[in-house]
Amino acid sequence: MNVQPFSTSKPVERGIQQLSKIENYDSSTYKTLAFYKFHKFTKPELEAFRTQLLTDLGEFGIVGRIYISTEGVNAQIACPEECLEKLEEYRKNVLNPMFDNNLMELNIGTEHGKRSFRALHVRIRKQLIVDGLDSSTYDLDNEPSHLSPAEWHERLSTYETQHGEKPILIDMRNHYESKIGYFDGAICPDADTYKDSIDAMNEICENLPRDQEIFMYCTGGIRCTKAGAILQSASKFNTVHLVEGGITSYGRWVSEQEDKESLFRGKNFTFDARMGEKITDEVIEHFEPSGAVMVDGVRVFMKQGEKDMDASSKRVVIGKKGVRCDHEHTRRTRAIEILGQPGEILKEWAKAGRDLPPKPVQL
Incomplete structure (x- = not known):
């Protein structure tokens, strides 16, 4: 992969510039979309690729989560409707050649609304999705x-x-x-x-x-x-x-x-x-756990969407209250490291009297 040169401006300054661009877009016009590709990268390429994505996509006012690793890229993002054409040109002319001209097309969602992410994050991971295998x-x-x-x-x-x-x-x-x-x-x-x-x-x-x-x-x-x-x-x-x-x-x-x-x-x-x-009008079942539960000093709770998100939406937020993150920007503490396996979280919810997600029926 040939990663293009990127600006050496300070990350904080880039973040402020990107935030100002995002605020200039109407949050109700964002389209949610995704793309991914398994592709071999070397570790030295990842930091440059991360900075390039933050810089270039930030120019379009894009927000979302992008994970990159030596396995490839996995992106879930929201783009201002007026910049979709620019994003497609960027995918075709800049990103696609990096992936041997085999990067999938932009996978546009079926429903939209206000922008579905708060900010743009590009994170380096060991694996795009953790399978537990060698x-x-x-x-x-x-x-x-x-x-x-x-x-x-x-x-x-x-x-x-x-x-x-x-x-x-x-x-x-x-x-x-x-x-x-x-x-x-x-x-x-x-x-x-x-x-x-x-x-x-x-x-x-x-x-x-x-x-x-x-x-x-x-x-x-x-x-x-x-x-x-x-x-x-x-x-x-x-x-x-x-x-x-x-x-x-x-x-x-x-x-x-x-x-x-x-x-x-x-x-x-x-x-x-x-x-x-x-996808269809059928309502199969609802799952909306609510309220905060303390697990070893950690709050596990549902919270209203952030600024410019649909006010009726909720998202899962997991973190330590009043504890400053001491990790580098490329490293984040994953929920499983704090709370253990998801089954343990559900046990704590049950102890606190919360409704648990229903067990699926094997069809």
Whole structure:
């Protein structure tokens, strides 16, 4: 990868300049979108790439979360509508060549509103998504089949007629995500983390013949791209399919089809101020834990959206009250380091009398 030179101005000054640009945009016109790509980077390239993204995307008033690692890039962002064309040009002419001209197109959400993130953060991670496995045991270059939404719809719609059995369709998201929306016939594991999803996937597929087609889906595609590579390279399955762009892309496609009924029911859970985007009008279930719970001096609570976010939205906020962060800007304390596994958090919620997310039904 050839990272372009970037400004050497102080990070604080850049942050102030970017904030002033963001405030000049109408927060109600932001469009939420995503893109990702697994691609090998060296560690020395990451800091320069991080600064370049902060500088260049900040010029467009973009906010959101971008994770980069030696595995590639994963971005969930919100862009002022008037800058979408500039962002697409930047993706095509600047970012795409860095990824061997194979970076996916911008995956635009199905619902918007006020901007769904407060600020722009680009963070360097060890992995884009933590799988709990030894990375030497699988090959991310062994990517699964990426079906277009139209191909995905056709394959799932006709599979039982053609093969005399239902497809193996795995939801690679956490259980609280699948509780508000899922594809008909999907296996929805009781997973709290991506590692749990990988464990469940391996258990589901353990005794299947290796020529069995496997279908899987997630929000935008990145979790399935990695999971599919693991199944094909580590478990030696011949064919794993995912829907290109995930539920988001499928939802956008099916909304444009007058003669197609959606195979996905309910809402697509999103990790931003929207807390989900509608695919169909069906309301499957709600999950809205509220109030603060103290766990070893740490507050775990739901909080109203930040400035310029939709006031009716909520987001999960986890942190220590009154304790200054002593980490460098490239290092953040992850919730799991403070609180332990998600199951332990839920136990504390239960002790405090809070409503817990309902257990999913395996379909």
